[in-house]
Amino acid sequence: MPKMNMIQAINLALHEEMEKDETVLVMGQDVGVNGGVFRATEGLSVKFGKERAIDTPLAESGIIGSAIGMAIAGLKPVAEIQFSGFSYLTLGQLEGNAARMRTRSRGQFTCPLVMRMPYGGGVRALEHHSESKETYWAHTAGLKVVIPSSPRNARALLTAAIRDPDPVIFMEPKHSYRAFKEEVPEKKETMEIGKAEIVREGSDLTLVSWGAMFHLTKKVVDQIQSERKVSIELIDLLTISPMDSATINASVRKTGRCVIVQEAQKTLGPASEIIARINDEVLMYLEAPVKRVSGYDVVMPYFGREKMYLPTMERIRRAIEETLEF
Amino acid sequence: MPKMNMIQAINLALHEEMEKDETVLVMGQDVGVNGGVFRATEGLSVKFGKERAIDTPLAESGIIGSAIGMAIAGLKPVAEIQFSGFSYLTLGQLEGNAARMRTRSRGQFTCPLVMRMPYGGGVRALEHHSESKETYWAHTAGLKVVIPSSPRNARALLTAAIRDPDPVIFMEPKHSYRAFKEEVPEKKETMEIGKAEIVREGSDLTLVSWGAMFHLTKKVVDQIQSERKVSIELIDLLTISPMDSATINASVRKTGRCVIVQEAQKTLGPASEIIARINDEVLMYLEAPVKRVSGYDVVMPYFGREKMYLPTMERIRRAIEETLEF
């Protein structure tokens, strides 16, 4: 099994699916000749031609709008938005058309498209290059929202997203693009969209996280567990919508305590929905309030201050400790 | 005190503020000569001229983008988006610029603009004319989100929104536009943005709602209270962001039970955040899970089925009863 980083794993999934299914194509700004600004689409234009690795003009709504048309015509476009901060320009097309085409046409037309994009902070990038706005998409019925956390699950989930018959927003934690390598099976692999993964079982506290925050969280858990006897159940959410509250709630029912770590701003970030669903189903099992470690409700600062505004290991640790001791 | 409906009250606030402050103007599709498709801007173009009641070309991003420029130049544009379903085209400008201009320029430039728009269901309108997507804006730090529920508070809150030195999204429950009349004081009146209103005090259960749902909720409360001895505290949220969780939480601390009624889809609607904040502060006072009565996580159907997909009095009643009896 070759070791690779997340960018390579994404690139692999794209290669595999384009090889397997000639209706799959990639499109976006600089995805062709240049191979994408992060090199996620490297090599595709040489291998599959410019008609299937399309360098588009610079227009996000046009990219997604024409991807919708392609999907309607039977293609499976994988559109890259260069940074998620530019994806808000596509909300009109996605909410107004992609998410609704199946409903509107009673199944006559569907939109099996993927919108891929790097999101999140931590790479010292310019303004608009560090936001985590998964809520916009998760609050849009008709879209699925997937966030991988590792090379292996990135490859498997992207494969699943491409094969999915409905529109999928695929948000890639850019901080994790080259952060570490992992073994990725030679054999094609998919994972079910809509399932959280219990990465480590535990009985004292449930920890939910996703994307780049998952690693930070895991590190803290490792530290704490090496220091004291406590058993933490670690969940990687993987799909934001549809949300796998069954897995989370079963865990909370067992542990009675829960901490959620998200990069998104606090108000109406995914953690709010997780808490609401805990409230719906397992409130009476809670022994402490669910704790959110999240971004603040401010405009994400330029990168000089960015680190202070992202969850830190210290903040996660304190949240865990306070929740355990509540 | 004259009695008027919500459209008249909005029209009044616009007249008053344009009279008082010559930097205030209205702009949008059909807001001038035609007085707006709901007549909210009726008479303004005759009274204040076409330069201050601007019929714009048909382009939402252009409307908000140029409103941002006007605001930077010292005007106070009140931009109308004809229906909230078309406002998603402005997310790029609002998230990318309006919400950030103060932060970006360290206060050198500000965006005192208002984006007004009718939202919500119940008027048998075409596709895209019935959504409740306050979450998109409330999840965008730097924006305030206000939803009036009656003629009087619509007039007072719109006045406050226009005077606010920061961008305000003003969502008007179109179902309430002409639903009823109310006395609106002759004297100018404002209300503080960011404050919920306890419309009726109570001790057994807290009911939170806003917009058109507030009236449905109030009717149910009236019915229930006429039938049995129960004391319900009824809260009209009025501002979605910043959210007045202090008022809600103080109420829940007292009642121990809470029901929230929203038109928005369930996942990541404002109720999720209300629940998360109850969890943060007063979890241990809860005697029952907080109940959400909300839209479903589906694409809002065309109007033939719409009524079934909006909260009904029956659903609200059952939620209250189940919560009381929990």
Added chain:
Amino acid sequence: MPLKTIGKFSLSYLQVLDDKGKLDENLEPKLSNTELNKLYRAMYLARQLDSRMLKLQRQGRLGTIPVCTGQEACVCGATFALRDSDWFVGSYRELGGRLMRGEPLINPMIYYNGYEEGSFNPVNDRTLPINIILGSQLPHAVGAAYGSRLKGEKENASLVFFGDGSTSEGDFHEAINFAAVWKLPVVFFCQNNQWAISTPRANQTHSESIAQKAISYGIDGIQIDGNDVLAVYKATKDALDRGRAGEGPTLIEAVTYRMGVHTTADDPTRYRKNAEVEEWSKKDPIKRFENYLIEKKAWSARKQKTMEDEIKAEIEQTVKDFENMTDFKPDSPFDYLFETETDDIKALRAEFLNEIGKDADNA
């Protein structure tokens, strides 16, 4: 010369049959009488259905409807140039064209009565449903044409309709730019009916014509008499042919007029003069075409009478069928959210069915 001219562009206007009934035989499209009759019938049917639906609406049996009266030459003439395998991408003011694509007469009634069932075209699966987000349909036409080409269906073109107002949207610009760069067979058909609700064409854009916007993308553009169905057919056919031949997209501006209300929620007396409407009524596309056919001996009073009776009967039968429709599955929004029902949706559907079962209001 340092201040030199580096580009020259010109813009043409096409009219085949003018409002006085004068025909330019050189430009006359070669259509058989059968074809001409079919086209005429389509225009006539659209007009009748429109006015019948307007009545239904006024009686409270339909919701808000847009009215297409006066624009029949545009939608029918352009659609007539299309093949079934081409993409028809519309907005909401193409009733006649949609019917030509095989949409059952009952569909618009179902649609404007608030049910998605009216959006499904059982006959042609390359006709996109009504799209209300103005301008947002343009990129779909572009993508669909791209899709067909990539799949080897190189002859398939797209025809996309939109109004003068919609040309102001960013998606108009982005879509045409993409189509031009990709050299796709897309015909961008603007029904310039002079108004976008209350906004007159002159306040929508400062250019002398909409057709000249083609220059911005380096593509062909033409302005045509949109009430002259022969011009509409010819311009669209030529544009489609050029597109199929690999010569890229065309922007057609069809100059026409919205004879009625914007929608039944609108009151045009607030913003436009009756005199203007009267002036345009003299240019009626159906009347003009009828005269041409009679002149050509391709039509007669007798044929007219037969057709009128047939269409009337057909429409009245449809109204009856419509009024007898009751079977709208309450939970179908759950059916069409995703191909495979998620656990969330399964649970919500159960909740929904439980609610409406209990709830007398909705039974």
Added chain:
Amino acid sequence: MPLKTIGKFSLSYLQVLDDKGKLDENLEPKLSNTELNKLYRAMYLARQLDSRMLKLQRQGRLGTIPVCTGQEACVCGATFALRDSDWFVGSYRELGGRLMRGEPLINPMIYYNGYEEGSFNPVNDRTLPINIILGSQLPHAVGAAYGSRLKGEKENASLVFFGDGSTSEGDFHEAINFAAVWKLPVVFFCQNNQWAISTPRANQTHSESIAQKAISYGIDGIQIDGNDVLAVYKATKDALDRGRAGEGPTLIEAVTYRMGVHTTADDPTRYRKNAEVEEWSKKDPIKRFENYLIEKKAWSARKQKTMEDEIKAEIEQTVKDFENMTDFKPDSPFDYLFETETDDIKALRAEFLNEIGKDADNA
């Protein structure tokens, strides 16, 4: 004639000083030697600061920076035509212009070191900060011009910069259309530097020029040699004058070249040929302008030397000041969210300060 020509448009190209140094005296703008020297100095300063910042970036002392080398004639020439009371609305590739608007040299260093403090121009409050959402700045320029006009400052115009790539965005279209309908004094200045990251101009749009897009809005458009600062100044000045006289907006396409990387995160060898870069280096705008000044006896080797020394010293002093800067208030994002702190923000700020107080990582 039913197929008749209804519009004719033409497009001009302006060059005052060609790449061989040949001057068209009829077109030469009337600028004093002092003015010319000032303009030359601005261009030179921008070039030097750019290359100094590039070094800082390569040493890891700055984050990602865009490089403006080769485009100095565009930004400096156009800005030179502006009054202080006019609106300067930029994207991110206008370093020279921003400095001319009084921005301290240290600002771009602070900005590219990741602090909003670098976005604040203490000298001119009609210079909008760097805007990264491509195309989104165009409507701001339109609104600002509208604002000035409504407030009675009728002479105030807007100058807005953007790249060739940005012309594909919907906001480009919407903004120019609004400005044209409103007849506002806005100069839309496109720095067509041939590339949008890896996308060449020819793949961005199918039109022969960007200037011809003006025709789409019924406004003036002109293509100019963007490496000829005299042409840039003249075209911009003329456009501003027309705008102030109530003649509406102008679209200027300045043909120039991005000599360096897109940003320091980019590797242009992946997508463009070195030969192309070499070809363009012969058209260097600073060199060309210097020769003109020397020819005109408005400049000398001695002056050059003095200026170089001064600028070098100024930049080095700035780098020192920059490296000594430490005072970045951690919680300033809370200060600038709203004018009045909300309860929510007050609580979050307290939480934040508490966190960073406890957290050694961030101390």
